[in-house]
Amino acid sequence: MNKCMLEMRNICKTYEDNGVVALYNASLFVRKGTVHALVGENGAGKTTMMKILCGIEKKNKGHIFLNGKELEPKSAKEAFKAGIGMVQQHFRLIEDFTVAENVVLGKERSGRFGFINRKKIIEDVARLSHESRLELDPELISANLSAGQRQKVEILRTLYRGADLIIFDEPTTVLTEQEIEELFKIMRTLKKHGKTIIFITHKLDEVFKISDEITILRRGKNIASGDINNFDREKISYLMVGEDIDFEKRASKGIKKEAVFKVEDLCIKGRDDLVDEVKGVSFEIAKGEILGIAGIAGNGQLQLVEALAGLKKVSSGKIMLKDREITNLKVREIRDAGLVYIPEDRMNEGASCESSILENIMATKYYKREFSQNGWIDRRKSYTFANKLIKKYEIKASSPFVKLGMLSGGNIQKVIIAREFSSEPEVLIVCEPTWGLDVRSTKFVYDSLCEMRADGKAILLVSSNLDEVLYLADRILVMYKGELVASLENSKELTKSLIGEYMMGLHSKERSEVW
Structure with missing residues (x-):
């Protein structure tokens, strides 16, 4: 021994x-x-x-x-x-x-x-x-x-x-x-x-x-x-x-035919402004559908979702939310149109660790009529709203005034998820939603995403966790070197190994039978 x-x-x-x-x-x-x-x-x-x-x-x-x-x-x-x-x-x-x-x-x-x-x-x-x-x-x-x-x-x-x-x-x-x-x-x-x-x-x-x-x-x-x-x-x-957690998969109630979000032939240039990092990407998401995107980090997923959220400029192509084109609009305009975004880099892009939980939650809402009158923020309403989310999402903090950086990584992620889920979006782009979360919190996020799907929301899920993608997504796209190389229906026959092969470029686009 x-x-x-x-x-x-x-x-x-x-x-x-x-x-x-x-x-x-x-x-x-x-x-x-x-x-x-x-x-x-x-x-x-x-x-x-x-x-x-x-x-x-x-x-x-x-x-x-x-x-x-x-x-x-x-x-x-x-x-x-x-x-x-x-x-x-x-x-x-x-x-x-x-x-x-x-x-x-x-x-x-x-x-x-x-x-x-x-x-x-x-x-x-x-x-x-x-x-x-x-x-x-x-x-x-x-x-x-x-x-x-x-x-x-x-x-x-x-x-x-x-x-x-x-x-x-x-x-x-x-x-x-x-x-x-x-x-x-x-x-x-x-x-x-x-x-x-x-x-x-x-x-x-x-x-x-x-x-x-x-x-x-x-x-x-x-x-x-x-x-x-x-x-x-x-x-x-x-x-x-301290309790049993049931991860039985929720069946989709059936995808409605109406596409609420469309991306057409999207191209996005890299830092040098010469080479495309995203090349001719097209897809659509229907109401009540979760569309998964899988890919090894560095193959264009980050550039794609940043462009969809207004954080990166599109060089050509079109992004449509319902009947409105939102290509290259400002971030707030895109949010007000009904699209919210949970980034994978929660520490640098998703939150301000030097600010309080309250300030992080209200960062996307302080200017709305519900919380602001004549340029003055209603602090009582803001406090009540933040406290409600802390309880609902089981964020471990003594009060909404606690500095976000004092929380564990998982609880920081919960604050970001609470802020975005409570925005009642038409389209939700979520990257690595359960990164660093425990079993109970992961189950809560999965249930919340499934509830949003049942409410008719269109969800784009970008995750490196293939178990997560297979659990949640109705369809799965695979990105490799800035292109979509596969579009796969999520069925019992689909394996992580096959998805991984596409992610590593072992199959070309032409060999995928589902295109």
Whole structure:
């Protein structure tokens, strides 16, 4: 039996500025050479616990032991020195740097007279890449990498710093099925080489694919832990939220023929204004339909939805909402026409983390007659409305005046979803709606989208989670290199593997029988 590498005993953490108790006597025991899953609802304390371990946050009480010795990391640098590394869910690469430059950043080895030996860096990273089975050209520019390749860079950076305990925080969020399988192969290889892994995820199917043991947190406390073979999906789900969650798929009530949203031969140029990043895209969405778009990040989905929402200029083509053309209108004009947009980058584009929950919710409504008279905002009505949404969407916050940045990532996503769902749109464009959300919150979002579909709303769903697309969408489009390469009816015969093949360009448009 492997001995315990990491012991986190009775960890307590209370945030003084808002009085939130993030952890209360929470413990974690991880055996050497295992993959240990850490799961729980949004706000359960998972990220806080890992930040304490990595020296980013300070605990109020408790003890940490690494390889039998007590550890009190005061910074991420000290944690790295002790052999602890974290692969973040948000990749932090410098786009203009090569793979090698990103890997060694901050730990560059210099030669004589203090000059950095670029050739030696490339050799070191190439060797590490080969030994760890993370095959990657060290001279590739990071801006040109896929999501899976970017994650490899993050892992290589952690290994380069000598980490023996590696934390993966929601690592499969933006990966295709093929890339997820590749990641799990890498994790198994790391484990075989003696590395120990803590795996944070909301995808319970993945827990059973890769984990040896599991710890479940709820509201900052330990609920259960042990060998993964002693648990099943339903048991973990129940322990996480304290109730049974039924994910039985809701059948569509039948799509109405009337198309409410049309995109015709849309082209969008890139930054250089020379090459089209979106090339001749056409589709329509009917009332009461969810249309899914699948594709590996960087294949034009982002440019497409930004143009539809008024954030990017269309170079040619037409966008129609009902009988009105909205091509290249201003954002507020598009919103007032009945289209709302939930971006995938919730931190930079979907919200203002320095503003309160109230201010974020009212950002798209403050000027409307319901909340404003003669240029003055009715603060009482605004407060009542925000409070109502906080309760309805189960946003974990003490009041609407709490700064958004103090919330967990999942709760920030809930605020954005609450703001947009409450706008009563005709067309809803939603990107990665459940990214970082727990089981209960995910079910709530799915039910809300299905209710909007039943109410006759047209929904465009852009998601890298193929389980999500298959669960929600009536039809699925696949984008590759700025083009639509497949239009697939969502049936029992449609597999994630087939969609993934289209996403990776293994089938051409001409080979798709559904065009």
